[in-house]
Amino acid sequence: MEVFPSPLESAKFIADNSKDVSVDEEGARRVAESLFDKVSAADFGLAGWKSLHELNPQAASEEAVDWVFLVDTLNFSFWSEREEQKYLVKYKGKTHSGYWSLCAAVNRALDDGIPITSASYFATMTLDQVKHVFRSDTEVPIPLIEERHRLLNESGTVLLEKFGGSFLTCVKMSEKSAQKLLHLVLQNFPSYRDEAVFEKKKVSFYKRAQILVADTWSVLEGKGDGSFDDISSLTIFADYRIPQVLVHLKAMKYSEELMKKLREGTVFHSGDKEEVEIRGCSIWCCALICKHLLELYEKKGQDMREKINAVLLDYYLWDYARDHREEMKDIPFHRVRCIYY
Numbered sequence: 309m310e311v312f313p314s315p316l317e318s319a320k321f322i323a324d325n326s327k328d329v330s331v332d333e334e335g336a337r338r339v340a341e342s343l344f345d346k347v348s349a350a351d352f353g354l355a356g357w358k359s360l361h362e363l364n365p366q367a368a369s370e371e372a373v374d375w376v377f378l379v380d381t382l383n384f385s386f387w388s389e390r391e392e393q394k395y396l397v398k399y400k401g402k403t404h405s406g407y408w409s410l411c412a413a414v415n416r417a418l419d420d421g422i423p424i425t426s427a428s429y430f431a432t433m434t435l436d437q438v439k440h441v442f443r444s445d446t447e448v449p450i451p452l453i454e455e456r457h458r459l460l461n462e463s464g465t466v467l468l469e470k471f472g473g474s475f476l477t478c479v480k481m482s483e484k485s486a487q488k489l490l491h492l493v494l495q496n497f498p499s500y501r502d503e504a505v506f507e508k509k510k511v512s513f514y515k516r517a518q519i520l521v522a523d524t525w526s527v528l529e530g531k532g533d534g535s536f537d538d539i540s541s542l543t544i545f546a547d548y549r550i551p552q553v554l555v556h557l558k559a560m561k562y563s564e565e566l567m568k569k570l571r572e573g574t575v576f577h578s579g580d581k582e583e584v585e586i587r588g589c590s591i592w593c594c595a596l597i598c599k600h601l602l603e604l605y606e607k608k609g610q611d612m613r614e615k616i617n618a619v620l621l622d623y624y625l626w627d628y629a630r631d632h633r634e635e636m637k638d639i640p641f642h643r644v645r646c647i648y649y
């Protein structure tokens with residue numbers, strides 16, 4: 309497998325050479341200050357993954373780990389061309405959109421007795437079965453349904469052939485190292501190789517691979533096979549919501565030219581210069597926010613390295629973006645239709 313620089317090294321290189329996106333160091337510092345009191349709250353930590361999100365598995369079982377693998381294999385591209393016409397899934401009396409619509413559809417299937425999280429099932433699912441499981445409660449189908457079908461078959465087959473059908477087997481092979489698990493996923497599951505070329509250099513983001521490791525850490529509550537001693541080595545997950553919230557919080561800025569393209573709803577392609585700059589600067593910006601937060605606590609004699617890392621900062625910012633849609637509506641998100649985020 310080709311060797312790419314890590315997402316953090318890539319992000320530094322991109323931020324140093326970016327033309328249309330800039331990280332505002334002062335803005336990042338102000339965001340860190342505004343989060344100072346929040347990071348010590350209980351739901352900022354690992355426990356929030358379950359306590360704040362009813363659709364996430366509440367157990368820490370092998371089945372819960374398989375749920376995480378299935379969901380993160382499909383955890384991409386929920387945005388719709390028009391806000392008023394989008395894929396929605398009704399589940400237990402609530403209507404879910406975006407990422408949560410995926411989780412709702414998975415839980416709906418499980419309640420209906422469809423073993424959607426079992427590799428032996430999704431490795432050989434037909435397109436029609438995938439369409440049924442992920443059927444929409446509006447006229448708008450889930451985006452990229454054919455790609456989702458291909459990824460289910462591909463990743464289910466690898467899971468059966470190499471890991472006995474259980475992602476927990478893969479986790480155990482990582483020997484409690486987040487980086488080892490990240491690289492096992494990249495080596496064995498091609499759809500997770502989220503890479504690009506920028507200014508003639510190879511760069512990586514590994515959004516789904518890193519969130520898979522992070523969600524595995526979360527579902528196992530940071531204990532046992534999920535007690536990754538190097539979880540802080542992960543970066544945030546470069547999706548299309550984190551950039552939006554960083555610009556909203558004035559920690560990152562777009563050029564007038566880029567803002568114009570985004571406002572016009574321009575659809576970019578994976579690897580486009582604008583997309584790479586947005587994603588790389590987002591990762592670098594959050595690394596700075598984490599650094600400033602740790603320094604603020606250090607000044608008070610507190611070592612918060614167990615409580616503050618890019619994973620928990622990401623979860624917080626992503627949930628913030630979800631809860632502040634209205635206030636953020638003037639900040640456009642970048643549109644790329646792809647299987648990476």
Ligand SMILES: Nc1nc2c(c(CN[C@H]3C=C[C@H](O)[C@@H]3O)cn2[C@@H]2O[C@H](COP(=O)(O)O)[C@@H](O)[C@H]2O)c(=O)[nH]1
Nearest residue numbers: 357383384385386406407408545547548550623626649
């Ligand atoms: N950076 C980052 N990106 C994330 C997530 C999640 C789900 N994680 C939740 C589960 C447990 C945690 O507690 C989180 O609350 C989904 N996404 C991405 O967002 C986009 C969907 O957005 P919307 O259309 O608004 O639903 C899409 O690219 C999807 O891949 C995250 O956590 N971080």
